[in-house]
Amino acid sequence: MPAAAWLSHRVGCSGPLLQLGTYHHHQAVKRDPSKASLRAQRDTELSPKIKTCWEASGKRYGAVKAWYDLVEEGEDVARCTVVRLIVDCH
DSSP states (O other): OOGGGGOEEESTTTOOEEEHHHHHHHHHHHHOGGGSOHHHHHHHHHHHHHHHHHHHTTSOOOHHHHHHHHHHTTOOOOHHHHHHHHGGGO
């Protein structure tokens, strides 16, 4: 691993402390989404489905009811995944 990957730097004057490897990985994923982790790829695929289900309920459903609807539609997804992703819908 190059020495630069172990060094930290600040992005801008008041930006957060980031690892150089993290920054470059993030940029690589922006250029080529297939470089993202499998979890991130699956989240990208599921998020619109969860949001559609939630909006179809008039934004009344919680995560568990949305999960039941997704399972009824044949989607193989864990309840905890829906709980984690439905937070982004709000």
